Amino acid sequence: MVTRGFVGRRQPPETGARLPPGQYLTQDFPILQIGPNPAVDLATWRFTLREGARPITSWTWAEFEALPRTAWHGDIHCVTKWSKFDTDWEGVSIDDLLAAAGIAAPTGYLLAESYDDYSTNVPVADLLGGRAMVATRYRGEPIHPDHGGPARLFVPHLYFWKSAKWVKGLRFTQEDTAGYWELRGYHMYGDPWREQRYIGD
């Protein structure tokens, strides 16, 4: 359906090839969340792995900071249509986290859970093989609370709502269980290259 008089602002080819369908490039770093930033105190911060309700292991901030670290450079894509190129993140890969816990993933799915009671579901396979981390640094600095600090899940190959801010743990689930936005119509998987914004896309 053609819109009369709409021409559009085409991206240069080198930009266009890096933009998933329906996205536009921003130089800003927009902020999206459901409520105010939660107050997260590093003195009491913990990151916990759970299988269902059962805790498997947890780390204090000092213990978490001592885990092996991974750096990542690349592009991020938000379901609200912006993409940001050449971002730099650092944190603990999920592979290293499981190794430190001395376990293999007990199920095929998990929910990332946050200090503001946000949650989001991700298949475990999407978090392994260096494809995801719990990030604690952005451009070499601690992550600002506006962007999910002190720690956020970071899964750059999925829309950014999957990269839960203020994350406090990962809960392994037997089935793919909808999180906060997924219960409200957002796609269960969220691949920007297949434009999986909402259920049915």
Place this chain on the structure above:
Amino acid sequence: MTEPVVFRWHPAVVTAVEALTPWVKSVRLACDLAKSYRAGQHVDVRLTAEDGYRAQRSYSVASVPDGSGTFELMVEGLPDGEVSGWFSEVAAVGDTVELRGPIGGSFSWDGPDGGPLLLAAGGSGVVPLLAMLRRRAQAYPEIPAALIYSARTRAEAIALAELEARDRAEPGFSLHLTTTREDRARRVDADLVAAAMARLGPPGRVFICGSNRFVGTASDLIVAAGVAPGLIRTERFGA
């Protein structure tokens, strides 16, 4: 929420275009999606060029369902805005675009959610909150409400005439306007929040919408005024 929501594109026809401020236009769109939606929700708009190139953006809905089968959007013409530029310079009655939604269950309100309702808006962030006030006036006038509204100037304050008329006519609603680029310029501050809360009483629901900076400041002030963070819902735009 047992049934998954499915969003598909639907055609929508422009039925009215009106300038609200020097930068903001009201655009009314007839669409079969407009039968039922909640105040505060947004829709995605998709435009398609002759060669198939497409662009889409999200816009808050200013209207509430009223039997007309239309959505009212209030679109700010941003410099270089790919979609907003089309709305501000091209859109005319009879044009067709595509919509999907309404989207956003978290930042929305209806009477059964209760009150009192404390609303805080920066600039064009007032649009979804205007929808909540319209819904309140339409069906739940007994629920107290207050709007803290920070605009650059009175001329740039969206729907100011409507809001001031509601402030005069509706018992239980108060408008707390501040302008940041005029004489006696003032940003949202603790005194303004205190004045709104003194009129309203302890809020049961809080919605804050505007730029990152506005939402951050207003959230902090409202939490500092003693409101539980769990009552607050925010929506931010821009950088």
